[in-house]
Amino acid sequence: MLRPVEPGSDAACPYCGVQVRFAARQKGRKVIANVYVDGRWDRVETYHEGCYARAGEPHGPARA
Numbered sequence: 001m002l003r004p005v006e007p008g009s010d011a012a013c014p015y016c017g018v019q020v021r022f023a024a025r026q027k028g029r030k031v032i033a034n035v036y037v038d039g040r041w042d043r044v045e046t047y048h049e050g051c052y053a054r055a056g057e058p059h060g061p062a063r064a
């Protein structure tokens with residue numbers, strides 16, 4: 001799913017390794033992906049919106 005980047009976010013993007021920061025002057029968006037391992041929820045990964053697309057949407061299409 002897509003969510004606006006919120007203040008205080010400090011998760012690193014798995015694709016580029018840069019923290020997904022809140023940027024007040026940008027229409028920053030991030031992709032929050034729930035990652036399942038063997039059918040069980042394992043973790044949440046946070047990508048920059050563009051990085052998720054460049055990574056080939058590894059966890060499926062992002063939904064608005």
Ligand SMILES: [Zn+2]
Nearest residue numbers: 013016048051
């Ligand atoms: Zn990124």
